[in-house]
């Protein structure tokens with residue numbers, strides 16, 4: 001088994017803390033680096049007392065950013081501001097775009113070969129931003145930049161299992177497209193095990209999966225967005241990346257990547273994760289008529305989000 005250093009950027013936040021906790025519990029990690037602009041000494045001290053192998057170290061403030069990512073094989077980024085009721089993920093753009101740009105610049109400099117998993121929203125735009133920054137630095141490898149969309153799969157699995165009385169751990173529904181509103185395309189027709197619903201129920205489930213984040217934002221009533229389920233999903237994705245790096249076969253996660261399976265430059269699909277990151281994009285497979293309509297609705301929005309990210313990263 002390989003040694004793996006994992007860095008979490010934004011480690012003191014609502015997502016960052018439980019994500020770091022779950023990563024500390026993984027035997028695949030030998031070093032866990034926790035970076036934030038605030039509170040990491042406390043978070044790191046606390047997590048470091050857990051009796052698992054990973055050595056935990058906290059880093060605070062821009063001066064310590066580079067040290068935190070140096071030598072990391074995987075950098076997970078949940079840094080940024082979360083939504084409040086009435087906000088879309090795109091409303092976060094103005095703040096989070098520059099955070100992701102600046103963090104990626106540092107990664108490009110000191111850990112150019114690291115795999116980057118981006119949680120900071122709007123993911124449809126922050127993944128293109130990070131990619132443009134890496135291109136400018138001459139270190140871009142499209143097999144190593146991922147938008148974390150695992151929570152959409154986790155939610156789809158939960159809701160479908162609930163509706164059918166199944167064990168949610170044994171349900172797998174691929175979710176493709178992007179990571180906001182109509183760009184989230186659950187492929188319920190490809191669910192394993194196979195399930196079927198009358199049309200109205202299918203539509204209601206699809207909308208619930210697309211709007212699940214907003215469901216949490218509303219329930220939290222101004223105190224934030226999904227943090228615990230997001231941390232769970234982020235940890236699952238990160239650990240899958242590490243299992244792939246270790247040479248384990250057949251590790252598949254849906255994730256938002258540079259892609260040519262569709263007419264947008266980036267697109268989430270099930271992907272095989274391997275020794276160099278993205279090993280094989282498994283593409284879309286056969287869509288139902290209803291899912292084709294969802295795809296048609298997603299593409300213009302996705303294109304706009306991607307363009308917005310690229311324009312931001314390339315503006316003078």
Ligand code: APR
Pocket residue numbers: 009010011012013014015016035036037038078079080081082083092096099103119120121122224225226227230
């Ligand atoms: N570098 C590192 N950390 C930063 C920076 C930065 N430049 N700017 C902000 N942070 C940190 C904050 O200090 C905070 O600890 O990011 C953390 C964000 O935590 P929360 O405000 O609790 O937000 P959270 O709910 O974790 O969501 C963060 O993830 O899902 C997305 O939409 C969500 O974009 C949002 C992000």
